Amino acid sequence: MAAIIITENTELMQRVIEEIKTCYDPEIPVDIWELGLIYELHLDKENNLKTVMTLTSPNCPAAESLPAEVEGKLKLLQNITSFELKLTFEPPWEKGMMSEVAQLELGFM
Numbered sequence: 001m002a003a004i005i006i007t008e009n010t011e012l013m014q015r016v017i018e019e020i021k022t023c024y025d026p027e028i029p030v031d032i033w034e035l036g037l038i039y040e041l042h043l044d045k046e047n048n049l050k051t052v053m054t055l056t057s058p059n060c061p062a063a064e065s066l067p068a069e070v071e072g073k074l075k076l077l078q079n080i081t082s083f084e085l086k087l088t089f090e091p092p093w094e095k096g097m098m099s100e101v102a103q104l105e106l107g108f109m
Helices: 010-020 065-075 100-105
Strands: 004-007 038-043 048-053 082-087
Touching: 004 010, 010 038, 010 065, 048 065, 065 082
Parallel strands: 004 038, 048 082
Antiparallel strands: 038 048
């Protein structure tokens, strides 16, 4: 499942994605973008960013730290006016949501 991306500012959205790719699940050596943990990114005309993400499981040891890390990094991006993060478990994350890059890295392909 690829993230839903809605934007009019593709340059800023590319920087958002690059920043997300610096966040890793501490138990898996792949960034959260490639893991498929980002479900939605919405950047409006005023550069207000809304993010919907999940974790590999509701009992994930990084349940508090990972969303906080994402929020902290994205709030610091230049030109982001405001940031809102929603954590969801619907649909539940599964291995099939990983990119081919992640699947190769983890030996699933």
